[in-house]
Amino acid sequence: MKKKLHAVLCPLIAAGICLSVAACGGGTDSSSSAPEEDYPELDLAHAFTDDFNSVDRSYWSIMNTRWGGESHGGVIRENVGYTEDGYLVLTANGDYYNGEKKDVLGRVGRRTGGAIVSHKALGPGEFSVRMKALPRFGATTAFWTYFNDGHTLNDRGKVYNSEIDFELNVDSFDITMCTNWTAVEPGNYDNRKIQMDFYHNDGNWHEYTFKWMTNPERVDYFVDGVKISSSTANVPIYAAQVNIGVWFASFAGTPDFETDYCLVDWFKYVPYKDQPYVETPDGTIPPTDDGYPSEPITLPEHTNLIGDAGFEYPYDAETSTLNAWYLYPGDDEGKRTLADLKLAGEGRNGSTGMVLRSHDRITQTFSQVWPGYEAELSLYVKHSAAQSGTLTIQYLMSTENVIGSDEISINADTPGFKDGEFYQITKHIVVPETVNGQEVKRIRLRFAADEKDGNQIVLDDLFMYHVVS
Numbered sequence: 001m002k003k004k005l006h007a008v009l010c011p012l013i014a015a016g017i018c019l020s021v022a023a024c025g026g027g028t029d030s031s032s033s034a035p036e037e038d039y040p041e042l043d044l045a046h047a048f049t050d051d052f053n054s055v056d057r058s059y060w061s062i063m064n065t066r067w068g069g070e071s072h073g074g075v076i077r078e079n080v081g082y083t084e085d086g087y088l089v090l091t092a093n094g095d096y097y098n099g100e101k102k103d104v105l106g107r108v109g110r111r112t113g114g115a116i117v118s119h120k121a122l123g124p125g126e127f128s129v130r131m132k133a134l135p136r137f138g139a140t141t142a143f144w145t146y147f148n149d150g151h152t153l154n155d156r157g158k159v160y161n162s163e164i165d166f167e168l169n170v171d172s173f174d175i176t177m178c179t180n181w182t183a184v185e186p187g188n189y190d191n192r193k194i195q196m197d198f199y200h201n202d203g204n205w206h207e208y209t210f211k212w213m214t215n216p217e218r219v220d221y222f223v224d225g226v227k228i229s230s231s232t233a234n235v236p237i238y239a240a241q242v243n244i245g246v247w248f249a250s251f252a253g254t255p256d257f258e259t260d261y262c263l264v265d266w267f268k269y270v271p272y273k274d275q276p277y278v279e280t281p282d283g284t285i286p287p288t289d290d291g292y293p294s295e296p297i298t299l300p301e302h303t304n305l306i307g308d309a310g311f312e313y314p315y316d317a318e319t320s321t322l323n324a325w326y327l328y329p330g331d332d333e334g335k336r337t338l339a340d341l342k343l344a345g346e347g348r349n350g351s352t353g354m355v356l357r358s359h360d361r362i363t364q365t366f367s368q369v370w371p372g373y374e375a376e377l378s379l380y381v382k383h384s385a386a387q388s389g390t391l392t393i394q395y396l397m398s399t400e401n402v403i404g405s406d407e408i409s410i411n412a413d414t415p416g417f418k419d420g421e422f423y424q425i426t427k428h429i430v431v432p433e434t435v436n437g438q439e440v441k442r443i444r445l446r447f448a449a450d451e452k453d454g455n456q457i458v459l460d461d462l463f464m465y466h467v468v469s
């Protein structure tokens with residue numbers, strides 16, 4: 001019943017989100033700010049906290065569905081897990097994913113996220129999560145309530161949509177989108193994009209809370225304990241199930257990554273006393289543990305930001321954006337593809353390596369960065385004393401315009417060089433505040449083999465991770 005409900009209802013939420021982006025206002029509304037003592041009395045006897053030492057079947061359903069159009073692969077059960085440390089893990093697989101997981105239609109599991117939803121429909125109260133948003137673009141990290149049965153109407157005659165949203169990874173990582181709704185129709189929701197003074201993907205924990213009141217009607221939104229928005233328009237009065245999820249919304253940017261994670265440390269709900277609301281049906285607890293993770297998963301110490309870092313993935317000739325690397329072939333411009341440069345047995349330990357010959361260049365671009373973003377890059381390279389190339393770290397605007405770069409020469413003078421053997425190069429990257437007065441929106445790694453007869457450099461096993469400060 002629960003699944004059916006979602007299959008029917010979820011398209012509405014996405015349609016609404018798209019509308020809300022276009023109709024967005026912005027800025028905090030200080031006129032309706034209220035002193036702390038204005039909040040209703042808490043009903044502590046009915047509070048619920050989940051530390052996510054497991055995925056609790058008695059409280060949460062794991063979603064396996066899709067909404068919001070067909071440009072993504074949905075949210076799948078396999079992307080929901082937990083760690084031994086008690087973190088809910090919502091895995092997101094971007095356009096460069098080439099693993100075993102499948103999307104909701106059984107295709108390679110690109111653009112698949114993960115989400116959980118409470119069985120219980122909850123009334124007015126305080127809803128909080130402590131989490132690290134998915135640190136990449138392409139999917140939005142969201143925390144929201146939702147009830148929409150498709151036929152109940154609000155007082156303006158529109159289909160009732162009881163929903164309160166936090167949405168991150170919207171346009172930029174220093175924006176928080178807050179929306180409360182009574183219908184998915186213009187004039188029936190209050191949508192705001194709030195400028196933050198930090199980036200949601202800074203790698204640190206952040207706390208997101210909304211306080212939902214119905215007498216008087218108001219929703220206050222908090223990040224790390226600071227009220228960022230307050231709304232008294234279109235405040236829902238129908239109980240709603242609460243959701244935590246990562247999904248590939250069309251407004252969330254380009255999924256230029258392979259796999260990354262959203263972590264949730266805890267969820268907390270404390271209802272208010274004496275706040276009127278309309279009860280709505282709960283979902284049902286699944287009859288079996290089927291689909292629930294039974295063992296904690298172990299996350300890597302650092303997520304590798306680089307897609308196809310070992311050059312082992314097949315070349316996708318149909319859709320160039322599904323290849324993490326982009327090739328500018330040298331000598332015979334346009335005739336060769338990545339498939340011709342990824343050579344079996346040429347990589348480390350007999351694996352596939354990337355063999356760049358005279359004037360070949362490959363690039364990979366990363367859009368989740370911001371001024372001051374730091375990353376540690378390492379890679380293996382092999383060449384003879386006579387062979388050479390260049391690693392360039394390019395700083396880009398949101399367009400293809402390169403506004404600055406750092407260069408590392410790859411030749412016999414490179415520290416660690418071993419003639420004809422793989423050796424490691426490392427580079428600490430700090431994204432500049434500005435370059436020539438322009439803000440850096442993306443960075444690009446560019447490897448080039450110098451233009452000369454018999455030249456070749458072989459690359460393998462790149463690793464780049466975000467250094468959290």
Ligand SMILES: [Ca+2]
Pocket residue numbers: 050051052053085086087264265266
């Ligand atoms: Ca926890």
Ligand SMILES: [Ca+2]
Pocket residue numbers: 310311312347348351352353460461
């Ligand atoms: Ca390899």
